[in-house]
Amino acid sequence: MTSPRPASASQALAPAERAVQLLGGDLSEVALRQHLEGLPTVDAVGLEARAASFGTRSIKTTSKAAALDTVIRMIDLTTLQGSDTRGKVRSLVAKALVPDASDPSTPRPAAVCVYGDMVGNAVEALGSAWSAGKDDGINVAAVATAFPSGRASIGVKLQDTRDAVAAGADEIDMVIDRGAFLEGNYGKVFDEIVQTKDACRRDDGTYAHLKVILETGELVTYDNVRRASWLSILAGGDFIKTSTGKVQPAATLPVTTLMLQVVRDWERLTGERIGVKPAGGISTSKDAIKYLVAVAETCGEAWLDPHLFRFGASSLLNDVLLQRQKLTTGRYSGPDYVTID
Amino acid sequence: MATSKTTTAKATTAERTASRTAARTASDRAASARLDVPKTYKLFIGGAFPRSESGRVTEVTDAKGRFVANVAKASRKDAREAVRAARKAHPGWAGATAYNRGQVLYRVAEVLEGRKAQFVDELVRTEGLTAARAAKQVEAAIDLWVWHAGWTDKIAAIAGNANAVAGPYFNISVPEPTGVVAIIAPQTDGLLGLTSVVAPALVTGNSVVVVPGSAQLSAISLAEVLATSDLPGGVVNVLTGDAAELAPWLASHADVNALDLTGAGELDWITLEQSAADTLKRVLRPEPGIAPETPQRILALTETKTIWHTKSRL
Structure with a gap:
């Protein structure tokens, strides 16, 4: 699309509507840097204490049942292995369609999340349950832009995205160029997000939802997470996502809380709602419910919606199903009573 | 000075x-x-000694009603954690060689022998036994561990078989462990009663969640022995507390494969058995006194696996 440009301080950036509105008409790397580095720093101790306090709420009986169902509705059921086969994707989709065969009232997850080349298989397996860009049904999310490392040329990244969208992906999970970000080359990261957003455009003029993966485990500091979140939103991301799940630490409660604070601030500033997706390392219902508390107490209960909050997870669903079975039957369930894949 | x-x-x-x-x-x-250093007897779950999640304790008193120690009183959530730990530990223990399991069980006997005095003391204080009778009971328990240690690599020889089949196949049956076994231990005979139900389950590679009877102190001291006898953490989990409170949760738990009700004679064991039937558990019914020392008891907590394999024709 465009040849890589040398990073120059006065370089004009690709126009992104939000950034132009916030930073003014002459969008430049300098303006962007000044804006991002002018963000207040994060009180790490306060943030961690706040996050730890989310684990102290008592959520029992009917509220627990409601929380578990909400968690299931927010899950992006994920398989992102080099060893993924078409059969594996089919069985993942089957699990999304019927999460618990012993209880038809179990809600379905929001989406299945696969590698770009598996999108066609996922769409085919979903059949009529596929949302196809509409609001009803299960979405297909695809990771793109040389996931998980993001180390490829921009042309490859954009083609990766276009292919997934053409195959039917409703949502694109892109990774940012962490190397460029850590070098302070915010303009390059910004441009890539803008261009990827452009590549999410379908033939009919609509866009696949763009989730921007920050890979917070590689950003090292909370300040960087705040800047990267803000940068991703400015560049046009619909969702900001913590991690690929391939790097430790992946999603943590403090980092997710921080990102929720950013989207809350963005809403106060512009009235626009951005989604948050923690991914990687959330495998128990107990943890997931702490995240729901974080969402409700940071952004408000309106945010407890699959359009605004998602869990990227593979084993979480089974644990939620076990807890759900415990609530409905009154006895503890076991791993023999849920499917493995 | x-x-x-x-x-x-x-x-x-x-x-x-x-x-x-x-x-x-x-x-x-x-x-x-010098201040007393009293011991709090905690639970044994997954190789660790946590307090009860509920924070509850029971006072153990001696025959004259004097305070001896506080013992953690397990809750249903402790039972859930214990089952989870037992399930996690099961593949490793079941997959260990029979020879290795035998060595570990023998080691339990060795370590018990070295700590005999402590067990005698606890039995004297809590069960009101004379020192001589307590010593006899502890020795019987040690011998029982040795007896079971010997069975680990022999049980397959008496319960397994090369079956005769009408075809060019090897057809071999072998006993395999049932899985996670929840045990209500005998209410009498302290350490011996506990050993009589726990040891046979361990022989073939089951992992155990046990609710001890009267011998709450001995049970936790035995756990300390198990923890230092190379028994992998989680293979035996001890939940001191009220059997009537814990048993229904263990009986209905879908991830428990067998329920040994030897010491549940005083409980509503018929309901427990019915509840266990919901998830097709193997159930051993209550028996008076301690569990008999027989290979049948070891085999009661096994499943038979039969394998067909072609015979090569050279």
């Missing part, structure tokens, strides 16, 4: 005696002033 030493050199005999007496009374005072 340093000062008293320097003065002794010049002191008369009378003075020396006086100073020695003073020193002795000081040391006596120190001995009587």
Whole structure:
């Protein structure tokens, strides 16, 4: 699309509507840097204490049942292995369609999340349950832009995205160029997000939802997470996502809380709602419910919606199903009573 | 002390005696002033000794009603954690060679032998036994561990078989462990009663969640022995507490494969058995006293696996 440009301080950036509105008409790397580095720093101790306090709420009986169902509705059921086969994707989709065969009232997850080349298989397996860009049904999310490392040329990244969208992906999970970000080359990261957003455009003029993966485990500091979140939103991301799940630490409660604070601030500033997706390392219902508390107490209960909050997870669903079975039957369930894949 | 030493050199005999007496009374005072270090008997889950999640304890008293110790009182959530730990530990223990399991069980006997005095003391204090009878019981328990240690690599020989089949196949049956076994231990005979139900389950590679009967202190002390006998953490989990409270949760738990009700005679064991049937558990019914020392008991907690394999024709 465009040849890589040398990073120059006065370089004009690709126009992104939000950034132009916030930073003014002459969008430049300098303006962007000044804006991002002018963000207040994060009180790490306060943030961690706040996050730890989310684990102290008592959520029992009917509220627990409601929380578990909400968690299931927010899950992006994920398989992102080099060893993924078409059969594996089919069985993942089957699990999304019927999460618990012993209880038809179990809600379905929001989406299945696969590698770009598996999108066609996922769409085919979903059949009529596929949302196809509409609001009803299960979405297909695809990771793109040389996931998980993001180390490829921009042309490859954009083609990766276009292919997934053409195959039917409703949502694109892109990774940012962490190397460029850590070098302070915010303009390059910004441009890539803008261009990827452009590549999410379908033939009919609509866009696949763009989730921007920050890979917070590689950003090292909370300040960087705040800047990267803000940068991703400015560049046009619909969702900001913590991690690929391939790097430790992946999603943590403090980092997710921080990102929720950013989207809350963005809403106060512009009235626009951005989604948050923690991914990687959330495998128990107990943890997931702490995240729901974080969402409700940071952004408000309106945010407890699959359009605004998602869990990227593979084993979480089974644990939620076990807890759900415990609530409905009154006895503890076991791993023999849920499917493995 | 340093000062008293320097003065002794010049002191008369009378003075020396006086100073020695003073020193002795000081040391006596120190001995009587030493604070008791009472032990809190905690649960044994996944190789660790946590308190009950509920924070509850039961007081154990001696025959005359005097306080002996606080023992953690397990809740249903502790039972859930114990089952989870047992499930996690099961593949490793079941997959260990029979020879290795035998060595570990024998090691339990060895370590018990070294700590005999502690077990005798606990039985004397809590069960009101004479020292001689307590010692006899502890020795019987040690012997029972040795007896079971011997069975680990022999049980397949008496329960397994090369079956005759009408075809060119090997057809082999072998006993395999049932899985996670929840045990309500006998209410009597303390350490011996506990050993009589736990050891047979361990022989073939089951992992165990046990609710001890009267011998709550012995059960936790035994857990300390198990923890230092190379038994992988989680293979045995001990939940001291109220069997009537815990048993229904274990009986209905879908991830428990067998329920040994040997010591549940006083409980509503028929309901427990019915509840266990919901998830097709193997159930051993209550028996008076301690569990009998038989290979049948070991085999009661096994499943038979039969394998067909073609015979090669060279």
